[in-house]
Amino acid sequence: MNEKKYVGSGKKVGNYDLVNFTISEDKTKDAWIEYNGRRFLKMTIGKKKEVDQYGKTHSIWLDEWKPDEKSEPQKTETDLPF
Numbered sequence: 338m339n340e341k342k343y344v345g346s347g348k349k350v351g352n353y354d355l356v357n358f359t360i361s362e363d364k365t366k367d368a369w370i371e372y373n374g375r376r377f378l379k380m381t382i383g384k385k386k387e388v389d390q391y392g393k394t395h396s397i398w399l400d401e402w403k404p405d406e407k408s409e410p411q412k413t414e415t416d417l418p419f
Contacts, residue, residue: 339401342368347382347395356382356395368399 344365347358360380369376379400388394 341398342401343396343398344368344380345397346389346391346393347397348392349394358382358395358397360397365399368401 342364345358345360347356349356365378365380369378371377379402380397381400382395382397384395385393
């Protein structure tokens, strides 16, 4: 498993299911991906085990998961559908 690339942190807001977070631009500038002419940044946010010294309750890291690049077997003209 790859090491997580942390890019920011956040803090739970009051008694709501909201988390305000801040992301470091310099840590994400090379992580943007292009798909169908648009740019995206894949990230994951997770609750910290303990609140840190700045009151941060959540961490944000880059989601670098990629599916296995397995190619489908090539069919030949002799392959029968049954």
